[in-house]
Amino acid sequence: MSVPVAINGKPFDIEEKERIKRFLQVLKENDFIPILSKEFADTINKKVIPEIKGLKVYKSSSDLKNVKFAFSLGGDGTLLETLTHVGKLEIPIIGINMGRLGFLATTPLEDIEKAVESLALGDFELDERALLQMNSDLDAFKVNNFALNDFTILKRDTSSMIKVKVYLNEIYLNTYWADGLIISTPTGSTGYSLSCGGPLVLPKSNNFIITPVSPHNLNARPLVVSDSSKISFKIEARSENVLVSLDSRSMSVPTNIKISIKRSALRAKLVKFSNYNQLRMMRKKLKWGIDYRN
Numbered sequence: 001m002s003v004p005v006a007i008n009g010k011p012f013d014i015e016e017k018e019r020i021k022r023f024l025q026v027l028k029e030n031d032f033i034p035i036l037s038k039e040f041a042d043t044i045n046k047k048v049i050p051e052i053k054g055l056k057v058y059k060s061s062s063d064l065k066n067v068k069f070a071f072s073l074g075g076d077g078t079l080l081e082t083l084t085h086v087g088k089l090e091i092p093i094i095g096i097n098m099g100r101l102g103f104l105a106t107t108p109l110e111d112i113e114k115a116v117e118s119l120a121l122g123d124f125e126l127d128e129r130a131l132l133q134m135n136s137d138l139d140a141f142k143v144n145n146f147a148l149n150d151f152t153i154l155k156r157d158t159s160s161m162i163k164v165k166v167y168l169n170e171i172y173l174n175t176y177w178a179d180g181l182i183i184s185t186p187t188g189s190t191g192y193s194l195s196c197g198g199p200l201v202l203p204k205s206n207n208f209i210i211t212p213v214s215p216h217n218l219n220a221r222p223l224v225v226s227d228s229s230k231i232s233f234k235i236e237a238r239s240e241n242v243l244v245s246l247d248s249r250s251m252s253v254p255t256n257i258k259i260s261i262k263r264s265a266l267r268a269k270l271v272k273f274s275n276y277n278q279l280r281m282m283r284k285k286l287k288w289g290i291d292y293r294n
Contacts, residue, residue, distance in 0.1 A: 001031070003031060003069070004033040004035055005027065005067060005069045005070065005071060006036075006037070007034050007035065008036075008037040008072055008081065009074055010074035010078045010099075012043070012047070016098065017047050017049065019109060020047075020073075022113065023112050024055075026113045030116055032069075033056070035063070035064070036055055041055070041057045060085075061086065061088070067091055068092075069091065069093075070086055071094050072093055073098055075097065075098065075099020075100065075101070076104040076191075078098075078099070079093060079095045079104045079105050080104070080248050090267060090269055092269040093269065093271065094271040095270065096112055096115070101285055102285070103281070104270065106276055118274070119271070123273065125272050126272075127271075127272045128267045128269055128270075129185070129267065130185055130186070130187070130204075130227060130264070131146045131148055131266050132147050132150075132151055132208065133145055133261070133263065133264035134147070134246060135259070135262070140257070140259075141246055141249065141251070145246065146266055147185070147188070147246040149247050150184040150191060150246075151244070151245070152213075152244065152245045153180050153233065153242055154243040154244075155179050155180060156243040162177075162236065163177050163235070163237070164176045164178070164234070165234040165236075166232075166233055167233070168229050170230070174220065176215055177215065177216040178213050178216060178217075178220070179214040180243075181212055181233075182210070182212075183231060184198060185208065186201040186202060186205045186206075187268075188209075196214075199222055203278065207225065207227055208227050208229065208231065208263075209224055210223045210224075228263065230260055231261040232260040232261075235255045235257070235259075240254060241254055244259070
């Protein structure tokens with residue numbers, strides 16, 4: 001019985017064209033039915049790939065109700081975008097790395113045929129990752145009010161810092177005078193939080209990381225808290241608006257917005273194949289254990 005799979009991807013170079021063509025062929029050979037995102041279908045059309053003829057296209061998550069897997073062709077940003085397509089359906093995602101670092105998209109493009117064959121044989125595991133959920137009185141981000149990596153509050157329209165009061169389970173925790181504040185999941189600890197001095201936290205650690213962005217009060221340090229906590233904020237700024245983001249999605253909101261963060265009931269399901277190991281991957285990406293002295 002044929003299995004429908006969704007495919008979302010970023011624009012690709014002409015030298016990757018033959019591999020994409022072969023990918024679509026291997027899917028059909030293994031009884032998978034490709035359904036392309038509207039954006040990726042437009043990209044393939046521009047590259048003049050005849051294998052796209054007759055393939056279905058999806059425009060929203062409502063078109064994916066019967067889909068069993070979703071392929072993300074790009075980097076970690078493309079996988080985060082694909083996660084918003086999947087939404088509440090919690091469809092397992094296969095991250096094919098066509099970018100650079102790739103903490104989430106862990107399967108190299110050159111292994112894409114092998115990945116399809118392993119998927120057909122059932123030779124894979126599901127790596128479930130916690131999501132955070134943003135709630136606000138403005139219903140910001142609508143149904144996509146979740147993030148796999150992080151939630152951020154950042155200054156906007158001014159060079160002046162902002163003031164963010166943080167409450168943990170309604171109890172006052174700290175006030176941050178800073179350019180912004182990051183609330184990260186363990187998955188997102190390798191991203192923006194890390195670049196701002198936050199700690200690395202292994203997946204499934206059941207934590208949130210609170211990391212200030214360029215804090216003025218130098219005793220403000222990253223803090224790890226339980227993800228069973230509810231984190232809420234009061235924001236003050238010289239401008240009327242601040243920027244809030246969930247992963248790669250952002251919007252401007254008034255400073256008097258009421259926002260809280262908690263662990264989402266949803267999970268991100270990432271497909272991992274037999275050669276994947278979390279510690280080995282982190283060691284490789286972060287170049288741990290390599291002696292650069294010589």
